[in-house]
Amino acid sequence: MTEPALRQRGNRAVFGVVFLMVFAFSYSEQVVSGLFPVVSGGGQTMWGIAVVVVDTGVLASVGLMKRVITKADGDAPRLWGWWWAGVVVLLGVDVIRLLPWHSIQLDLLTATVYAAAMGWTTAASLNSDPLALFSTARRVALPTDWQRVRAIVPLVLGTYLCYLAASAFVDYFDVNTMRTLDAATAELIAEMDIPEQMAVLSQLCEGAISPAFFQQIVGVLPVLLLTLGIEFNYFRRTLTDAGQRAATAATVTVMAVGLVGALSTLPWDGRGCDDVLSSWHEYLAFLFAVQGIFTGLATLVWLLVSSTPDVAVDESAVT
Template sequence: MRAEADADHYAVLIRHRRDRAVLTVVFLLLFVFSYSEEIVFAALEATGQNHLLGWLIGLVGLDVAVLAVAGLLKHHIGRADDGDQRLWRPWWISFASVVVLDVVLCLLPEDHSLWIDLTFSVALAVLMGSLMALSLNADPLTLFSRVRRTAEPTDWARVRAVVPLVIGTFVCYLAATAFDDFFDLDTVRALDSEMSAEVAAMPLPQQLGAMATLCEGAVSPAFFQQVVAVIPLLLLTLGVEFNFFRRALVEPAQRAAAAATVTVMSVGLVLALSTLPWAGTGCGGVLGYWHEFLTFVISVQGVATGLATLVWLLVMSSPDQRGTEGANDA
């Protein structure tokens, strides 16, 4: 009896460690790996080391460190899955692909074409999704094969849990590209010393008019006001109409994906709320670059992830899919 109790306690402990590892993998790849370029750029800007070597060391080093931790967590998840250490070859291929893309990204000229940014956005989103699924000890190919879904129901449960996160990440990459390549090109957030002197020399009425029109944010404040209204509506729809939180408690990966979805939507909502006191125009009412950039990108990611989750749940709730899931559960 004592041996059986110890064995049960050990099994429960292993499952708890696996659940923590699953949650860490999802959050690490979604919030650190997805934003590794922004993290490195902010660090280099703060230290004044914004040059090619700094980019290569920073971006490759950060992604390698993140993926090394993800690989270690994958090993723990595999141990909890009856010691099933599998899918390491595609994991290492994805790992190498990330390193190659990082190097190419650092070597790109600043005036590269837009289609290159779009191609990199697609590649990085696909790699992030593949690495997340593989690190969760699940085969991403179950997404495209009915036979694999039937043969590997656990893999399918984990893969389908991360699909909306991948879609949201892809839209996040597009938002970051749009912000830097279109919205923020001619933005004046603060006047330089020469322009400030010219404005100071104007008569007071002209001075007030100039101060109100010269500075302007990259994104319309109306967008953030809409985000503040849309995200709570999406959360309410997910929670009430689709029973998202009840249905997401079945498998650890589903619980982790649900937590990540709520987190990114909540962070986007909080950041959008933080912009409301600023008018978006005038040299005293314009958001700083990082405040506006992160608010725009994360709020877009939150809305896209929420919409993708709604559509994905609707697709997965079709009669054919319910029949397939019922057969798998049996």
């Protein structure tokens, strides 16, 4: 295989790693828990095992892509210790979630460990040393590693907040709130006068998330996108390496999906039995919105913290 063809194949693998980890892996639990009862024809008692199987398949695919990226970079095999450690931790957390233990503290701990393991596994899969994030010497010695690690930091932080949001949705919000009327209640209300029916129906059903949250997201996300694209020249600054291009594309996609998720809730006002989102619609829109807004904010802050000017200023030319 010629060098340009090998490089192109490596670039595709870089995009594959980023998008598989950010989307397929991050949302495997939500997708499987929703689809498993439909596919299996049964309950959700085995969906946790299905999540482990799906995550194993995703990580195996990422491992194959890591080999392609390493070969395209012209490096000897490296960072497999980091990669295997991440795989063990990620699948270990999946197994822990199968156990009947549940508490807010445990959810916070597992989300933190999971996000950290996802971050270093993604970095290692991109053939970049995760320690470049903390070591100046490694950043100087391994500039490509630093470019790729730096590019995925906001995505990992946004995913971490998404994990916390998923736990908060279950632990703090009233997810069992009445969204539709049961037959008995509907019969009782049908016997009331029309004004009474309207008053009762407007108060009886509501969603778990305030509609005002989604309305604010719709207003904030476009501003963040414009700020990143224009004020900080984000898109031009992050197209020098395949890892940076992949992370930029994933960041824009996450924010766009979050905006679409929030927009999809606007036709419903969140109150009244005929005007409440379904639980899955609300849950996914909430996760997409949280991940989109925090990925955008993390990217904005990270640019201020880690970026350097494209061209150094020549002081002798300044009069």
